[in-house]
Amino acid sequence: MPNNGLHRARRAPFAALSLLLFLVLLIPLAPVDASLSPPVIGVSPGTIDSGQSELLSTAVAFAGGTSPYTCQWLSKAPGAGSFSNLNSAFSCDTTTLPSTSTGPLSTVGTWRFELQVTDSSPSPVTVVSGAASVTVNRVLGTPLVTANPNVLDSGESASIVVSWTGGTSTFGSSLYSSGSAACDSNSTLVSSASDLTSSSWSVSVLFNTNVTMGIWYCATVSDDSGVPAITSSLSAGVVAHAALGAPVVSASAGGVVVGQSLTISTTSPFSGGSGPYSCSWLKKAPAATSFTSLGGAFSCDTSSLPSTPTGALTKAGSWQFELSVTDSAGLPTTIQSSPVTVSVNAPLKVNKVFVSAKVIESGQSPTVYTSNIAAVGGTAPLTCQWLVEAPGAGVYSDLGSPFLCGPSLFGQSTGSLGPTGVWRFKLSVTDSSNTPVNVISKPASLKVNTALTSPALTLSSGVIDSGQSVNAFVSWSGGIPKYTVVLHASSSGSCNVSSPIVATKSVSGLKAKFIGLPTLSADTTYCAIIVDHSAIPAAVSSPSADVTVNPPLGAPSLVAAPPVMDLGQNSSVSTSGPLSGGTEPYTCQWLKKSPASSSFVAQTAFPCSGSPSLGLSGLSSTGSWQFKLQVADSADGKPTVASAPITVVVNAALHVPALSAPSGIDTGQSVPVTVSWTGGTSPYSVAVYSSSTSSCSDSSTLADSSNGTALSVHFSDLPTISSDTWFCAVVTDSAGSPSSAISLTKPVAVNPALVAPSVDTSLSSVASGHGAVIFMTSDIFGGTGPFTCQWLVEGPSDVSFQNLGTSFSCNESTLYAVSTGNLGEVGTWQFELTVTDSSASPETVTTAPVSISVS
Structure with a gap:
């Protein structure tokens, strides 16, 4: 019932009630008691575990009603539809505070309890207290201790988890450890936890040990029920092993050749860790970034010394091999041996061989050698042997004794080679593999020639102008290519090996040409020295050859007279002085470029001397004309010089100017006059004349004048006039032969002064x-x-x-x-x-x- 003091009265049958009413009417009324009010009850604590009891007590006594009273404790189990008697009814009064035990409560859930009071009034009244609730939880179960992992290696951690069921939150728990399975709350305390609201907690434990060891863990758990429960767990064990130690591996050989195989063996087994174990071989090829499997995984133990063949190693370079071991700890550990490195060499290959001279003279001793190390690849050490084939022999024989091929250049003298012809040389190389490999180089050859003869020297010309050069041609026989040809020159008339060197050339044939030698300014004598390419170079000198050098041909300078003219006028172009230098006779040619042309046009060539000139008449277009004079002399190659261009400007002919002026003015005013024209050569001189008659000319009175470059002049300050006047203008240009033109006459009438009317x-x-x-x-x-x-x-x-x-x-x-x-x-x-x-x-x-x- 709710704790609101509602009355719950049990009424007599209707017939009894009627009789009682009748009697009451016959009997005088008795005093009426106060209404019966319900008590207030409580429970402490409000939460217990299954099987525990609670104490029900009265906090506030009931009141009113008619004594005596009967009290009854009521209970309602979880899931029940109504309240039932908890125990027997008992007498009570308004001065007592009844209490009772609930007895063991086993059903999990919420229990409800009430106190019912019935008085002794003629119509007994029953009241019920408000309900008091008790929560019954499951019995606190035995805690479970688990270790994850329960087998591990030194340096690893295990998570120790304590979990339980039932009980009343909050919880407290303690974790203990022991060196044996007899672990209890008297063992070593590892950790404690309180105020836990969930049904588990955990501790991480790090293990460090050099030997195998076992640790057992147990725990206690207490809850927060009315009668707190404490339970203890069974123990859980953890086995810790020493850390897994890496094995040591080695290779049956430090190096092999591409395509060969070797064996990788274990020289020292792995140790520690948690068995059983799994092993696998790993390999890393040259240029690879990681190891890959070499065969599959296999079982192994700390006493195993496994080995494996590598199989054919097909790539040259450094290979690496490892043995990987994985144990069976809760968190398995994998460890690898230090890698063992194997050098896989490329196939044995001999390098190219050379002879220090391709051609030598009979009796000389060249050297045979390799361009780099003798051979690459193969298995060291390598043994070398030089071989030689004389001209016509047909077979090779040993040249000297065999020797170890080192990491540097190999060279050996051939000794004196007498017979002329082609000699051939090879290098034989043998490696140190179990089945030695031998390779022989391709042959290198040389030719033994006869001795070098004195060369012949010829020049392209014996006479030239100063500033010109000659070409030299040298030929010889014998000797050994390549040849170094050194050309000497002297201005003293005698040439030898001590004279200055003017050019050097290296050739393979028996001829040499020197083109574009330095220019000469004085008579010069040449000679040539030939040095061949034999092992002991031979040097021979040619006879001398002479060159006569004349002064250089001078470029002419041009003048124009006049340089500016009007269309239809004449001018001329000539040299400013006589032609000089070079070798006579001379040939001249005028070059002309018109204003509309982008290039010069050559005129007819002609023999010339002294100061050539060109008359300019009939130039048909205005603009800038340009002229050059080209002169060639008679020296070798016909040296040619040309003058700088000279410009002759042809302007349009000066046209008759136009004179404009007002037709009339007032007396005492000045006449504004404008003169304009076209053509002619700037600058211009302009003069305005006035006359009292229509016969105006440059003999008339000068009114004003001006000089300038414009084609129009305005005169605003002429003298004032008081009578009719005639004006004319004369324009003179600045051509070489100045042109003048006179305008038509312009009359100007002079009127009386303007008078205002009335x-x-x-x-x-x-x-x-x-x-x-x-x-x-x-x-x-x-x-x-x-x-x-x-x-x-x-x-x-x-x-x-x-x-x-x-x-x-x-x-x-x-x-x-x-x-x-x-x-x-x-x-x-x-x-x-x-x-x-x-x-x-x-x-x-x-x-x-x-x-x-x-x-």
Whole structure:
């Protein structure tokens, strides 16, 4: 029942109740007791293990009701549908606090308990306390201790796990160790844990030992039930072995040849670790980055000395082999032996052999040798033997004695070789393998020749110009290629091996050519020395050969007279002085390039001497013409020189200039004159002349002049004139022969000065809002027509005159008028007329103002 004090009354049968009611009506009413209130109960502790008991007690007594009272403890097991009596009913009163034991509670789950009270009223009333709960957990089980792994090697760790079932959280646990299976709470404490909420905990233990040892572990666990339970585990053992030690392996040979095999053996077994064991052989080929399996895994033990053949080793280089051992510890350990290295040599191969001279003279002693070490590959040490075949022998024989081939160059003298012809040499190499391998090189040969003869020296020319060179040709016989040919030269008339060397050449044949020798500036004598390529080089000298050297041919310098001309004029190009140097006679050729051409065009060659010249007439186009003179002399190779180009500029012909000026001006004004033209040669001189008649020329009065490069000149400051005048202009250019041209005559009329007309008004006063007419009373006089007129007005409040209408063309024979329009502002209005003429410097005149009064 809930702990809310609800009453639970048991009522008599209806008939009894009716009788009782009847009696009550007949009997006087007795005093009424207070209502019966339920007690309050509790339990401590509220959680126990299965099979344990709890104490139920009353915290607050019941009250009210009618005594005496009967009390009854009630219980409800987990899964039950209702409460039942826990024990027998008993007498109680409002002054007591009943208590009782629940007795052992075995069903796991939540138990509920109540205290029921019944009073002795005529209609007994029963009340029930609120329920008190007890949680019953499973019985704390015996803890289980496990070790993972339970077999391991020194240096490894095992996880010791303690686990259990049942019991009431929280838990406390202690782990103990012992050197025997008799492990209990009196053994060595390893670790403790408290306030555990889960049903397991673990400890990691590191083992370090040099011998095999066993350790047993056990544990106790206590829970937090009302009557705390403590249980002890059985012991669990861990076996620890000494660390796994690597074996030592060796190879049956330190080196073999590609394709051979050897045996890898164990010289010292592995030790320690946890058996049983698994072994496997590993190999690493040259250039490989890791080891791979050599055969499969096999069983082994600490007394085994396994071995294995490598099989054919097919790749040259360093091979490595290891023995890998894996034990059976809980965390298996794998260890490898230190690798054993085996050198696998390439197949035996003899290197190329050479003779120190390909050709020698009879009786000389060259050397036979290898370009590097005698041989590669094979199994050391290697034994070498030189072999020789004389010309015509047909068979090889030993040359000297056999010797050990070392890691350096091998060479041996052939001894004196007498008979001429081809000699051949070979090198035989034998290795030290179980079945020795012998290889023989390909032959190297040399030729024994006859002695070197004195050479002949010829030159390409005996006469040249200074700055030229000759070619030398040397020939000989005998000797041994290659030949070194040294060319000497002397300016003293005598040449020998001590003279300066001008060129050296190495050739294989019996001829040598020296092309492009240094240029000469004086008579020179040449000689040649030949050195052959025999073991003891022979040197022979040629007879001398002479060269006569003339001064160098000088390049001419050109002048043009004149260098600038107008189209249609003449000029000429010539050398600035006589031709000099070189070997006469000379041949000349003019080269010409027109303005439109990108290259020079050769003219007809001709014999020349002195100072050649070229007349220039009829040059047909304007622009820059260029000319060069090419001169060749008669020395060997016909040396040729050319002048630097000279430029002749042909400008367009100067055209008659145009002179522009106004046709009329006012008296006292200056005439602006512009002169323009085309063609001619800049700079230009321009002169303007004036005349009082139409016969204007350069003999007339000079008005002004100017010099410049422009093709147009404007004169703005000529003297003022007061009568009709005629103007002309003369332009002179700067060609070699200057050209002049005169313009046509330009007349300029001189008019009287412009005089302002007079004006008047039709009314001198008007009322506001009315107007009048302003009109001319006299004609325009003087000035240069046509004319432009403009009426002006100034109101009473204006500070200056403003345009009245727009400007208009006017003439000297018409009188013009204008309406003022309606004049609104009261006061004096003024009006004027301006007249502007069309002279070179336009003149403007203004009439005297006239007034209109507005009221």
